[in-house]
Amino acid sequence: MPPEEPPKLTLRERKKREARRALAQAALRLSLDRGLENVRVEDIATEVGVSPRTFNNYFSSKEQAVCSMVVDRHEGMREALLARPEGEPLWESVKQAVIEQYSREGEPDRAYVARIRELMGQLMLRGEFLNAHAAVERVLAETIAKRAGGADHLLCRLMASTVESAVRVAFVNWFMTEGEPFLPTLERLLDELATGMPTLTGGTAPNTTTTSLGEPLC
């Protein structure tokens, strides 16, 4: 009979999530401002008004905090995939689910693109970023498997991994070029995957010089 919705999440839970969110946000904001190497854990903690020790109760490194948004996407992704209509071909479902998830957030903010590029130069952070994507990939694979009704487990993993590849490539392309929008690129890459690899034909190039490797970017 009580009309007020007793919030399913206990106060504790809400505060906890809020704190986590605030820390992640602060970590990202500060990193974009000054560059990750100039942000100490202490700074992030102070920004949120919490002790440095507490920061480590939520994240085990600042890189993890910065990347936590990536891994939080898995939840939306799973729901989107499971919500696709019954008879739809599997690949179409996956494609739509992924696109849906990334549209929900809107095009990433252009204003920060230079800073993001700079940020991704940080080695540790790239590691954590890839790691986060791997986490998403895992959940995606499980969801695909469930959705496909027990199809070959290996192929499900491959599919998930492949989708994540497309996302990463589209993202890198987005922040490395000036104008190209993210979503259309992603969609195009996903379509490319659907038709298979042999679209491209071979033949050695004429004369380009050998580029060295090092590790300039992504």
Next chain:
Amino acid sequence: MPPEEPPKLTLRERKKREARRALAQAALRLSLDRGLENVRVEDIATEVGVSPRTFNNYFSSKEQAVCSMVVDRHEGMREALLARPEGEPLWESVKQAVIEQYSREGEPDRAYVARIRELMGQLMLRGEFLNAHAAVERVLAETIAKRAGGADHLLCRLMASTVESAVRVAFVNWFMTEGEPFLPTLERLLDELATGMPTLTGGTAPNTTTTSLGEPLC
């Protein structure tokens, strides 16, 4: 006229490579023995008979040292790809080059599989591992682009990224299962990629329970 081959690499260079190799090897061996968390940088350095400070002249973290073998593969991969016959379809070239590279090393050692599994549980290491694969991916993309004679840059990246996905999936499958060999799996996955995604058809599964996420393994 001098018949002895004057080693192209100066003594300096040889010692350097040797040291690097020794450090990487020691790092891997010790990690497999005791688990990465029980290996200090000092231990690795001592094992090779060098000061801890020197270790950091070669690698900026022990995780990096452990994973350096992965990134060293890029060289062989590039050569293998560029050595493929002229007219061969691009995808076939890529596939063969990758398989060639991984056959060269032989099947990974079965004896250590349990330890490897344990090792991959380490979060930091997984990050560095993924990072290493990303480096290989980048070189592969460049090489593909060169080989394809200036094809769409984005698609080259996608192809490289996709190949690396297959490798990672095959590898994880290898160390998570008991008997399945690595190379045949890899080959199968690459073929799967060639034909495109829609091989699998959809339809929701019957009743499986929702698995939680956390981050149990890879």
Next chain:
DNA sequence: CCCTAATTTTGCGTGGCCCGCACTTTTTTG
């Protein structure tokens, strides 16, 4: 053979991070 310049290794010191532990503060529950 030896001397000099270039390069590498090393010791030391600094700043920072991660985390276990015990203690305090806050929230929950009965």
Next chain:
DNA sequence: CAAAAAAGTGCGGGCCACGCAAAATTAGGG
């Protein structure tokens, strides 16, 4: 409102990455 549960906090220790400058090693002519 009191006891219990859970989260925040301060302290201390161990480790790591790295800048710097001094020693050790190598390279290449005289």
